[in-house]
Amino acid sequence: MAQGPACAPHQITALARCLTEAAAVxxxxxxxxxxxxxxxxxGEALHTTAGLLGGPHARYVHEINTTEDPLLRFLGRITSWGRDRVTLLAPTDQVRDDLASLFPHVPCRNRPFAVADPGDRISETERCAAPWRSGxxxxxxxxxQHSLDGSWQTDSPAIPTEAWRLLDHLDQHDGRIDVHDQDLSFRPVSLTRTPSWWAExxxxxxxTWRPPANNHSQSGPTIPSPSP
Structure with a gap:
């Protein structure tokens, strides 16, 4: 008795991911x-299916590693009218071109994943109102405390020192992070290229934080206590 084509594992994964995304949408x-x-x-496939089942939404597709097998292509065809409910967003020109080739009838735009449009950045009011995650x-x-009292063993003073720096910063700014503080050195970055200043x-x-070759014979730097 003839058997139909076996369902590849990645097809099952793609379908399960599509259903999960549709439910989340x-x-x-x-x-x-x-x-x-x-x-x-x-996910890399079944965009129109997710749109049909989940409703209107935008989808960031970061890369294309696999293509749809016959079963997924068939499912995509019978749900193709869901294409009006989705917009594909690609972080690079290459991904956008791949998506346009594989899904020519689905709207696709190139948009870096990191915020590039100043109009999309949060306002000063929104920043000040942003709450800390509890804990x-x-x-x-x-x-x-655990790093200093020996509960946590580490060969580098980086963990307690960096924790103290942030705690001290919070004490000086009413429990919030001041993103304009020059000591924090916040700078814009991109997912598509390495900043020129990063290597240095x-x-x-x-x-600075390389553990000493023999930490038993060398003492680490003195770390101050956070402000009371």
């Missing part, structure tokens, strides 16, 4: 109301 649309919904790391400060304090800074970080 439906939940997101219900909770977000009139706000748009975006899948930040979408972060307690985690930092525990990391600092990375070398400095390694040289």
């Amino acid at each position: 439906r939940t997101g649309r219900r909770l977000a109301g009139a706000h748009p919904v975006t899948v930040l790391s979408a 972060i400060r307690e985690d930092l304090t525990r990391r600092y 800074e990375a070398t400095s970080i390694v040289d």
Whole structure:
């Protein structure tokens, strides 16, 4: 008796991911109301199926490693009218070209994953209102204390020192991070290229925090206590 083609594991994974994304989009649309919904790391296939089942949304597709097998292509064809419900977002020109070739009838735009449009950046009011995740400060304090009292063993003073720096910063800024503080050196970066300053800074970080060759015979730097 003739048997049909076996279903490859990645087909099953792609279908399961599509159904999961569709369910997440439906939940997101219900909770977000009139706000748009975006899948930040979408699967490589079944875009129209996700749109048909989940509803209107944007989909970030970061790379294309596999192509749809006959079963997935068939499912994509019978759900093709869901193409009006999705917009594909590609972080690079190459990914956009791949998507346009594989899914020519699905709208696709090139848009870096990192925020590139100044209009998309959060305002000063939004930044100041941004809450801390509950427990972060307690985690930092525990990391600092356990590193100093020997509960956590480490060959480098980086963990307690960096934890203290952030705790001290919070004490000086009413429990919030001041993104304009020059000591923090926040700078714009891109996912598509390495910043020109990174090699020098990375070398400095390694040289500063490299554990000593014989940490039993060398004492680490003195680390101050956080402000009370």
